[in-house]
Amino acid sequence: MPRKKSDDFVPHPRYGDEPRLTGLNPKENSGTGKVYLHWHSPSEVRVPNTAIAADTSRQLQPTIAVTHYFDSRRRCVDCRDSFLFFAAEQKYWYEVLGFPLESNCVRCVPCRKKQRGLETQRQRYEDLFALEDRTANQDIELVESALTLVAAGMFGTRTLERMRSLLKQAEPHRKLEGLWRRLREIEEASR
Structure with missing residues (x-):
């Protein structure tokens, strides 16, 4: 059964899973100084007719301001699924949140959320x-965090040795059995 076009992209909770057509399709005209498009959205990834105008006064001190944003096709560096970096999302990143124009979106929304969760855990x-x-309870939480970070590849397996030692010294707790099981599973998976 052929896939629908919207199935091609990981859905974004705010912008959806299909390009947002605006009818605007400016071409970069180097030398005239009127249209400058983003370096991370070359013509082969831009979705035609999805451009929106930028407010260059709100961009964080660019060398060359970007005058238009396009919906652009991306492949997530983590899960390898296709997603769209929407023009409206770019406008929000660069003009409201104040990200520098050098910032690039390399993860789909689910992987970005997972990454932020891991950073919080770390x-x-x-x-x-x-x-x-x-x-x-804090010792238990420390072990839980460490096991999550090792399983995600953020910490090496040497951390497991420290957590094993901590678990051996731990006072009896209802979560200990589950933590021992997780530790053994992570050790097995890393062999």
């Missing part, structure tokens, strides 16, 4: 690790 791990006197 920060929590570091905060807990730095505590001199952790409670039993």
Whole structure:
């Protein structure tokens, strides 16, 4: 059964899964100084007729301001699925959030959320690790964070040795059995 066009792209919760046609399709005219398109959206990834005008005064001190954004086709560096980096999303990134024009979208929304979750998990791990006197619950949370980060490839397997030692010293807790099981599964998967 042939796939529908909308099935080709990972859905974005705000912008959907299909290009947003505007009828605007400017061409870059180097030398005239009127239209400058984004370096990370070359013609082969731009979706024609999806451009929106940029407000160059809101871009973060660019060397050369971008005058228009296009919906552009991307492939996620993590899951390898196709997604759209929408023109409206680019406008929001560069003009509202203040990202520099050098910033590029390389992950689909689900993988971006997963990445942010892992970064939050890593920060929590570091905060807990730095505590001199952790409670039993904080030790458990530290082990949970470490196991998640090892499984995601953010930490190496040497971390498992430290977590094994911490679990051996842990006071009895209802989560211990599950943590031991996760630790063994991660060790098996890393062999």
